[in-house]
Amino acid sequence: MSSPIAARSSQLLGARLLRPANRELRTFFTIGVLVTATTISAATLEQRIDEAAKRVEPSVIECRRDIHQHPELGNREFRTSKLVADRLQQLGIEVRTPIAHTGVVGILRGGKPGKVVALRADMDALPVVEQVDLPFKSTVRTTYNGQDVGVMHACGHDAHVAILLGVAEVLASIRSELPGTVVFLFQPAEEGAPQGEEGGAQLMVKEGALDNPKVDAVFGLHVTSRYPVGEIAYRPGAELAAVDSFHIKVIGKQTHGAYPWLGVDPIVVASQIVLALQTIPSRQLDISLAPAVVTVGMIRGGVRNNIIPDECELVGTIRSLDAAMRDDIHARIKRTAEDIASSAGAKASVTIDTGYPITYNDPKLTEEMAPTLRRMTSNIEVVNPTLGAEDFSFYQEKVPGLFFWLGTRPKNQTAEQAASNHSPLFYVDESGLGLGIRAMAHVAVDYLRK
Numbered sequence: 303m304s305s306p307i308a309a310r311s312s313q314l315l316g317a318r319l320l321r322p323a324n325r326e327l328r329t330f331f332t333i334g335v336l337v338t339a340t341t342i343s344a345a346t347l348e349q350r351i352d353e354a355a356k357r358v359e360p361s362v363i364e365c366r367r368d369i370h371q372h373p374e375l376g377n378r379e380f381r382t383s384k385l386v387a388d389r390l391q392q393l394g395i396e397v398r399t400p401i402a403h404t405g406v407v408g409i410l411r412g413g414k415p416g417k418v419v420a421l422r423a424d425m426d427a428l429p430v431v432e433q434v435d436l437p438f439k440s441t442v443r444t445t446y447n448g449q450d451v452g453v454m455h456a457c458g459h460d461a462h463v464a465i466l467l468g469v470a471e472v473l474a475s476i477r478s479e480l481p482g483t484v485v486f487l488f489q490p491a492e493e494g495a496p497q498g499e500e501g502g503a504q505l506m507v508k509e510g511a512l513d514n515p516k517v518d519a520v521f522g523l524h525v526t527s528r529y530p531v532g533e534i535a536y537r538p539g540a541e542l543a544a545v546d547s548f549h550i551k552v553i554g555k556q557t558h559g560a561y562p563w564l565g566v567d568p569i570v571v572a573s574q575i576v577l578a579l580q581t582i583p584s585r586q587l588d589i590s591l592a593p594a595v596v597t598v599g600m601i602r603g604g605v606r607n608n609i610i611p612d613e614c615e616l617v618g619t620i621r622s623l624d625a626a627m628r629d630d631i632h633a634r635i636k637r638t639a640e641d642i643a644s645s646a647g648a649k650a651s652v653t654i655d656t657g658y659p660i661t662y663n664d665p666k667l668t669e670e671m672a673p674t675l676r677r678m679t680s681n682i683e684v685v686n687p688t689l690g691a692e693d694f695s696f697y698q699e700k701v702p703g704l705f706f707w708l709g710t711r712p713k714n715q716t717a718e719q720a721a722s723n724h725s726p727l728f729y730v731d732e733s734g735l736g737l738g739i740r741a742m743a744h745v746a747v748d749y750l751r752k
């Protein structure tokens with residue numbers, strides 16, 4: 303297929319020399335012309351990707367609405383998973399499923415040898431009752447940890463699945479020209495697996511999603527109402543936080559509320575621990591290196607006003623953006639709780655459960671791919687990290703990866719007005735999806751051609 307850009311360039315160079323239709327002949331040309339011919343070939347492919355992205359956009363939007371209306375919670379994405387596998391098969395893409403419960407891996411082998419790049423979309427929805435008034439609004443209900451809940455794509459993973467299926471279609475249409483292999487990772491349970499189950503990116507990795515073919519780099523995006531339609535935002539290095547949870551049990555000695563000296567009051571000890579934990583980020587860590595947060599989200603102890611109880615429990619979350627600092631915070635939480643308890647004659651037992659690692663954009667890969675992102679839109683921003691977390695980080699622990707934000711906030715709203723991800727009012731402006739399709743497709747192709 304000839305294209306206006308190739309035609310224009312061949313005029314510049316002289317059609318006599320180039321014979322643009324015979325790109326394969328370029329190796330016979332002199333070095334100078336060879337370089338130019340490669341550029342023309344590149345321009346052609348870029349343009350074809352953009353044309354294909356434009357072509358698939360309406361079906362991507364339709365697909366996103368369908369998934370939005372039929373949201374499924376983590377490890378229960380049966381319908382979504384089947385929709386994905388069927389679509390990939392229609393496109394002639396090799397499909398591996400199930401993986402990590404309801405996951406699907408698609409493998410598109412290009413016509414030329416080369417590296418292996420993975421593109422990821424998460425598929426799960428949240429236990430949220432949708433309050434957005436849309437013709438394709440979710441009315442789905444299900445049971446979650448024993449509770450009856452509504453289900454909504456309140457984090458926009460419906461958009462991620464639809465975008466990546468669009469990208470699969472775009473890349474399948476240029477398969478013969480792809481120098482390498484594209485692996486599509488459709489992943490369950492990013493928001494966390496149900497109690498007692500494994501899931502998400504960690505299980506995808508464990509079950510070999512990055513092996514065979516062995517993936518060299520991984521890319522992913524997330525829609526957000528923080529940024530408007532047309533914007534891409536990213537950050538080299540730590541972009542999202544590691545998330546860990548802690549549980550502290552303070553054990554005192556029960557007695558009458560009127561005679562505290564006859565027991566050991568775990569509520570007063572727990573209160574001291576709550577305050578002291580706040581001094582870990584504010585007084586003990588070098589937060590000029592990276593921010594960190596320790597939050598006590600739950601405190602529970604006692605049954606009535608005049609009994610000092612035996613025990614008091616504290617539960618909280620830890621967010622950090624530096625691996626060494628993360629370990630340090632764990633040690634300090636343990637020491638703070640145990641030593642304060644001991645000073646009062648109580649005991650504290652501390653359990654820390656590690657959650658998602660730091661979403662860390664490999665600096666070299668980010669630098670290499672930044673020109674591609676910049677080519678996609680003039681509205682591009684290098685942003686501050688956020689203390690939210692993403693299980694995309696498990697892929698990045700294995701291979702270099704880049705995760706970027708795609709703005710889907712309506713242009714007539716400010717960031718303050720727009721409902722955030724996870725809100726029952728979270729709204730994706732679909733006019734922002736086209737940029738996501740282009741960005742993912744170009745990032746994959748540019749990576750393979752490097």
Ligand SMILES: [Zn+2]
Pocket residue numbers: 457493723724
């Ligand atoms: Zn989320």
Ligand SMILES: [Zn+2]
Pocket residue numbers: 457458459492524
């Ligand atoms: Zn999400």
